[in-house]
Amino acid sequence: MDPSASASGPQTMDQSASASASGPQTMDQSASASASGPQTMDQSASASASGPQTTDADNDLTSEAMDAEKSRKSRKALFVMQHRPQLTQRVSAVMAVVDSLGDSWVHPEIYVEINAKKTSMKQMKTLYISTVVPGGTNARAAFYDALMEHQPHLLADLAEAPGT
Incomplete structure (x- = not known):
């Protein structure tokens, strides 16, 4: 997702395809969504950029x-x-x-x-x-x-x- 887009801006394909019954989520809502909710590209990138999770x-x-x-x-x-x-x-x-x-x-x-x-x-x-x-x-x-x-x-x- 374009980092310069506003919070109510366009959604990623992943977001719109997996939006919950409560409707599409904005970037702000996605950031506060649980781990089981859809993630934006920015969230996915930051999760993978931090490397694999270790126990x-x-x-x-x-x-x-x-x-x-x-x-x-x-x-x-x-x-x-x-x-x-x-x-x-x-x-x-x-x-x-x-x-x-x-x-x-x-x-x-x-x-x-x-x-x-x-x-x-x-x-x-x-x-x-x-x-x-x-x-x-x-x-x-x-x-x-x-x-x-x-x-x-x-x-x-x-x-x-x-x-x-």
């Missing part, structure tokens, strides 16, 4: 999913910190891991610094100091995911090692 059960599921995701990230971050010495010594595809992390985690200047290091151990130390540790749980989880992509056997070996 407490939906919110609980969303909250549970968010908690589960936080838990997964925390486990990954803990693994990366607990196995820091072994990862520093044993990761060989450091630049592939750095590339997987991308610009969102590794600043271009840090990328150049890591790439300039002569050994993978020095590259890993720089990566930990500049990105993994200061980036917190999210950076550590992203680092874990990148390691899983490029060196899954190493992560499996560390996970199976006694005392972990």
